Amino acid sequence: MKFQAPKGVSEYMPPKSQTFAWVRNQFARVIGSNGYELVELPVFEDTELFSRIGASTDVVSKEMYTFEDRGGRSITLRPEGTVGALRAVIEHGLDRGSLPVKVYYSGAYFRAERPQAGRYRQFYSVGAEAIGSEDPALDAEMIAMADSAFRSLGLSNFTLQMTSLGDSASRAAHRVDLVKFIAKLDLDEATRERAALNPLRLFDDKREEIRSAMSDAPRLLDYLSKESEEHFAQVQELLTALGIKFEINPRMVRGLDYYTGTTFEFVHHQLGAQSGVGGGGRYDGLMKEIGGQDISGIGFGLGVDRAILALEAEGKVPAPTTSDLFLIPLGPESKTRVLQLAAELRASGLIVEVAYGDKSLKSAMKQADKSAARYSAVVGESELSAGSVEVKEMTSGASTSVTLSALPSFFTSK
Ligand code: HAM
Numbered sequence: 001m002k003f004q005a006p007k008g009v010s011e012y013m014p015p016k017s018q019t020f021a022w023v024r025n026q027f028a029r030v031i032g033s034n035g036y037e038l039v040e041l042p043v044f045e046d047t048e049l050f051s052r053i054g055a056s057t058d059v060v061s062k063e064m065y066t067f068e069d070r071g072g073r074s075i076t077l078r079p080e081g082t083v084g085a086l087r088a089v090i091e092h093g094l095d096r097g098s099l100p101v102k103v104y105y106s107g108a109y110f111r112a113e114r115p116q117a118g119r120y121r122q123f124y125s126v127g128a129e130a131i132g133s134e135d136p137a138l139d140a141e142m143i144a145m146a147d148s149a150f151r152s153l154g155l156s157n158f159t160l161q162m163t164s165l166g167d168s169a170s171r172a173a174h175r176v177d178l179v180k181f182i183a184k185l186d187l188d189e190a191t192r193e194r195a196a197l198n199p200l201r202l203f204d205d206k207r208e209e210i211r212s213a214m215s216d217a218p219r220l221l222d223y224l225s226k227e228s229e230e231h232f233a234q235v236q237e238l239l240t241a242l243g244i245k246f247e248i249n250p251r252m253v254r255g256l257d258y259y260t261g262t263t264f265e266f267v268h269h270q271l272g273a274q275s276g277v278g279g280g281g282r283y284d285g286l287m288k289e290i291g292g293q294d295i296s297g298i299g300f301g302l303g304v305d306r307a308i309l310a311l312e313a314e315g316k317v318p319a320p321t322t323s324d325l326f327l328i329p330l331g332p333e334s335k336t337r338v339l340q341l342a343a344e345l346r347a348s349g350l351i352v353e354v355a356y357g358d359k360s361l362k363s364a365m366k367q368a369d370k371s372a373a374r375y376s377a378v379v380g381e382s383e384l385s386a387g388s389v390e391v392k393e394m395t396s397g398a399s400t401s402v403t404l405s406a407l408p409s410f411f412t413s414k
Helices: 016-032 047-051 082-091 136-151 168-183 189-197 199-204 208-216 226-241 304-314 332-347 361-371 381-386 404-412
Strands: 044-046 065-068 074-077 101-110 122-131 158-164 260-268 276-283 297-303 325-329 352-354 375-379 388-393 399-403
Touching: 016 101, 016 122, 016 136, 016 304, 044 047, 044 082, 047 074, 047 082, 082 101, 082 122, 082 297, 122 136, 122 304, 136 158, 136 226, 136 260, 136 276, 136 297, 158 226, 168 199, 189 199, 199 208, 226 260, 260 297, 260 304, 276 304, 297 304, 325 332, 325 361, 332 352, 332 375, 332 381, 332 404, 361 375, 375 381, 381 388, 388 404, 399 404
Parallel strands: 325 352, 325 375
Antiparallel strands: 044 074, 065 074, 101 122, 122 297, 158 260, 260 276, 276 297, 375 388, 388 399
């Protein structure tokens, strides 16, 4: 029996796995530089927690990996990170300390979607949340942070789209008119049910007939209360002052229901249908909804898989790191010395590989070539008694005689 990975999961083999690790680290570094602290969270939670993401969403209604554990509890593999992060913040009382609470996390998320390029059933993202302040400067920080996270990878062919979903008064006023508008449309039963749960969802419908029917629908942005409008205007002013370009997209609907106020998405121009490389927004009622204080928060999720696809599309994938040195022991005596040497050189920060399996010189050299190491050196009895080795540069073939004790400094000088 030959096994295969489950359908639609993303996995990364060398050398692409290096790009994966690098993307995730760059995201974490940028977020960390804004004072956000890492939280490590479980990949599964009580199913009930995820239902708070919103019943009208595909994520909750169709795509959750839900099962009963051995104790008969209903468990779900996390489809997203926000509610789990908030659950942990509340459970550990972080929201009782100084506000805003600023946390970030990264890992695998699970959605039983129809797999296609850039859309996986297990995917990776890095998320950040700032909880407990309504300051528009925090919205600007969050958006600027996502923008610089993408730019830190060298990406540039993307647009930041934003809108505001307003406060509850804004949404209530809009909903009245939107529901009236939708009632006049000729819709199938499933669509009508979806609209009954959340009429905004129809803006997100991919079908051409619905898209065109919705083109004249009332826009939430035109119903913002004075406070919401002022808040959103300040976010825009701050982003402009930070030199961050954005487009207002009043028709943007995120795939999760908890958003209020500032909502944003980073759209990459070379990724086809799955173009959202990251997105997020405010969530006024969510903390309270899952048993916390009635405080607002804002956050984002940055897609690691899609960022990698975007790097490939822009031709910005960094060259993979290769080993610095491939050491080839010849004879049993030299093996011990080679292992000691390798340990010393690794301690000085070099990437060192050793040929194993008592190979012939010829097959060991072949292996050195394959490893793509920058240098190789053969260490036999004669090298040991002379106390020096010939270090060969693999691309040019040029070799330099280096005493064993000078090996670390030879490499640091390179
Ligand atoms: P999201 O937009 O659903 O937001 O996911 C964040 C990012 O994960 C997306 O922009 C996309 O790049 C990536 N992503 C989503 N689904 C898939 C998939 N099936 N395959 C590959 N990549 C995918 C959230 O999850 C929110 N928790 C973000 C947030 C945090 N909002 C507030 N705080």
